[in-house]
Amino acid sequence: MTNGAxxxxxxxxxxxxxxxxxxxxxxxxxxxxxxxxxxGSTSVVNIFIEKxxxxxxxxxxxxxxVKAGSGGDHSICRCAACGTAMWSYYPRLGRLGAGLRAGTLxxxxxxxxxxxxxxADKMPWAALPDDIPQFETTYNPAxxxxxxxxxxxxxLIDRRAAGEG
Amino acid sequence: MTTHDKAIMGGGCGCxxxxxxxxxxxxxxxxxxxxxxxQQSGxxxxxxxxxxxxxxxxxxxxxxxxxxxxxxDLNQVVMQCADCGxxxxxxxxxxxRHGISVLVGTLxxxxxxxxxAAxxxxxxxxxxxxxxxxxxxxxYYDPDxxxxxxxxxxxxxVFARHHADQGQEA
Numbered sequence: 520m521t522n523g524a525x526x527x528x529x530x531x532x533x534x535x536x537x538x539x540x541x542x543x544x545x546x547x548x549x550x551x552x553x554x555x556x557x558x559g560s561t562s563v564v565n566i567f568i569e570k571x572x573x574x575x576x577x578x579x580x581x582x583x584x585v586k587a588g589s590g591g592d593h594s595i596c597r598c599a600a601c602g603t604a605m606w607s608y609y610p611r612l613g614r615l616g617a618g619l620r621a622g623t624l625x626x627x628x629x630x631x632x633x634x635x636x637x638x639a640d641k642m643p644w645a646a647l648p649d650d651i652p653q654f655e656t657t658y659n660p661a662x663x664x665x666x667x668x669x670x671x672x673x674x675l676i677d678r679r680a681a682g683e684g
Numbered sequence: 685m686t687t688h689d690k691a692i693m694g695g696g697c698g699c700x701x702x703x704x705x706x707x708x709x710x711x712x713x714x715x716x717x718x719x720x721x722x723q724q725s726g727x728x729x730x731x732x733x734x735x736x737x738x739x740x741x742x743x744x745x746x747x748x749x750x751x752x753x754x755x756x757d758l759n760q761v762v763m764q765c766a767d768c769g770x771x772x773x774x775x776x777x778x779x780x781r782h783g784i785s786v787l788v789g790t791l792x793x794x795x796x797x798x799x800x801a802a803x804x805x806x807x808x809x810x811x812x813x814x815x816x817x818x819x820x821x822x823x824y825y826d827p828d829x830x831x832x833x834x835x836x837x838x839x840x841x842v843f844a845r846h847h848a849d850q851g852q853e854a
Contacts (some may be wrong), residue, residue: 531724531752548728555794557698559732559771559787560725561715564809583769585698595769602750602764602771604726620726621809627722631811642731642788644798646813 527576528624532601535578539619543568544671545664546621546630550645551637553588557595557604561645564621565607566630569675573606573617580605613684615675634658695791697765697772702745704772706786710735711838712831713788713797715815718755718804724762724771728812730754731788732774733797736842740773740784747773755804756824782845801825 529536543566550562557563579599587593591610597603606619621627632651639655647653652663661669678684696703710733721730746766751759752774759777764770774785788794799818806822814820819830828836 531720532750552794553698554727555789556696557770557789558725558727559789560727560730561789563725563727565726581769583699583767585768585770597769600750601752602748602762602769603724604769622722622724622726622728627719628810643795644815644818646815648811648813651811 526624526626526629528619530578530598530601530603530605530623532598532603534600535580535598535603535605536576537605537619538574538576539566539568539572540574541568541572543630544616544668544675545634545660546632547618548632548635548651549637550635550641551588552640553586553593554637555640555642557585561642562635564627564630564632565618566621566624567612567616567618567672569671570615570617573619611679612675613679615678615684616672634663693791693793693796695772695786697745697768697790698770699765699768701767702747702765702770702772703743704786705741705743706733706735706739707741708735708739710797711835711842712801712827713799714756715799715802715818716754716756716804717802717808717812719807720752720754721804722807722809724752724754728809729802731794731797731799732785733788733791734776734783734785734839736838737775737782737784740786755807778846779842780846780849782849783842801830 526539546566548564554563580596581599583595584592587610594608596605606617621630635653638653691705693706713733715731717729747763748766750762752762757776761775763773772790788797802820805820
């Protein structure tokens with residue numbers, strides 16, 4: 520995993536710019552039917568990170584709510600000027616953690632998914648790399664992630680359970 | 685390629701307020717890995733099916749439009765549901781009002797559509813595996829060589845109508 524402190528990104532028109540001040544907690548390439556619809560594509564590549572480590576440098580965000588797979592609210596933050604989706608807040612972590620769309624990084628090649636999820640729903644012709652763990656639906660992060668990164672995720676889940684976010 | 689006069693595919697946005705239907709088979713379907721499609725989708729690539737504009741009908745909902753660049757079209761119009769922000773349609777500059785693309789992930793049955801080509805694969809994320817059996821190109825391709833003659837002819841007809849708009853020889 521790369522040093523997240525070096526990573527910046529932005530929207531299609533350049534109005535929104537952001538910086539990551541930590542490395543990703545984990546990266547998922549999700550092929551579920553909701554991600555297909557919301558991206559219009561085969562899948563999304565989401566970088567999950569503590570919200571405080573995702574700094575909005577310039578620009579204005581608009582926010583739209585769609586349903587998450589769990590039935591809860593999934594809020595998508597977009598550049599208000601060009602509509603590019605930047606990051607999402609999902610029900611599990613609320614506003615404590617963001618799912619940042621990796622394609623908006625200046626250099627998306629700096630991240631690599633930890634897992635490919637919901638492959639049961641994938642477009643039939645979409646090919647999956649055989650050197651990244653694949654799951655029919657989701658996985659147990661305690662088993663997949665290195666302890667240090669799982670601890671960061673657990674800290675967010677505990678804060679959420681305590682009523683934050 | 686025989687069903688030209690009835691709705692053959694439906695699709696919609698993330699909240700269900702915007703719905704469209706498609707009345708023909710696509711002229712072509714591209715799976716584009718360019719950096720700008722990565723940025724606009726947030727994923728590895730875009731998958732879009734291109735049609736004559738009249739083949740796509742918005743049935744309900746409100747669309748908002750933004751200008752956007754991709755590697756294959758430097759000035760296209762991106763159309764999103766005003767309520768949920770999900771991008772449904774793109775109108776490429778190169779064929780003006782006569783052509784339109786549907787983002788395949790927004791189809792109700794996206795598995796019914798298979799790309800004709802993977803394009804701009806030179807820009808793909810390094811871990812991405814390209815689909816087997818689908819021609820891949822570092823940039824774009826010659827549609828007259830790749831597409832079946834009937835679909836290539838439909839594409840030429842769209843360009844001809846656009847050029848006529850511009851007062852040029854088609």
